[in-house]
Amino acid sequence: MIVQIYSLTTVDDVQACADAGVDHVGVAAGGQDLPASISNEQARTLFEATPDGMATVALTVETEVDPILTYAEDVDPDILHLCPDVDALTVDQVREIREALPASTDVMRALDVVGEETVGVAERLDPVCDWFLLDTATDAVEGIGASGETHDWSVSRRVVEATGTPTILAGGLSPDNVADAVRAVRPAGVDSYTHTSASEARKDPEKVRAFAEAARNAAE
Template structure:
């Protein structure tokens, strides 16, 4: 998992098509939410996923916390990936993993001021049962954990990337203007954007979508180049790395 690009938030079939046309890897469908209103129903999401043959490219983004409810939602709309933005107890994640081993589980790590030790502890608890993590921003004014349009302290996400035994996706306030800087600063396995590519009506803006994907791909290419250069330098006999 490297250089992954996810766009979240779908209002209708045309919206989903514009996201796919931009060349993304994953399309996120927020459902089972506790803060934000749902843009579409479960049945509408299932229809879009079926009509566009999204298959493994669709991700349910949910705040549900019980394994049985999460598994039922995934089966209902026909997806094999789920992004968990709530705080389900670890035993529920373990149950979900044992109940449906085919699910690709992404667990959110919500960045607040000064909560790095807490996040590392939770990351280590969840790591045996999930496939990836996603860092996102907390909005104290609404209580929202994701889709806030707010950035967070990228140094915390950087530390999580360095510490995590699983790939880490970066989200939170990303836009075409800042995604390159974010990727180079954090070094994530992927990026996710929701509000940062929306038009005033809340639908995805094709120009912003294309700009974001282009900027993200260039950023990941530069990151790989930097990492290659660093690893090559490390292998030079007698080379002291500062």
């Protein structure tokens, strides 16, 4: 069970995630006016502090290929996390991005789980993505995610069953509900930002540890 934690802003929080056995750490870099946003330079500093075996993830809500590729080059994540609304970045654009990136960089596409149509969107993106992140959008934040709200896990389960792309489940997950989510969806991994945070920009190490333990115990 992969555990992914967003959005880190300090080296201390990177270390706290490492101590908790977190697999992926994510950032919102590039001055995109997102919660816990940091600069590209800060993102690279955090990524340099990650231990071997921990994957780095960088989120973008850009909708044009060239700015996305420039961002990826500047930040150099292991996984590029594409978070625009699903109708703002086409399958062909995602394919173009993936083909232009170094072979060492994966593409993760965020999907707003809104109903059965999400399964069809995932099926169309299945051939061009390395990861899916199933999340809950909100009008308060640009793109898909950071809502702190859950969605219909039965739809997420359908995405897992209908596609071959490894799926990370997000959207309102906390130490209290992540075990139920894992059992309901059977994803490859789980993600948390809102409910493992001490503030918008800092993580709560105890919540991170509890989240990781609950997810992995449920997966076993």
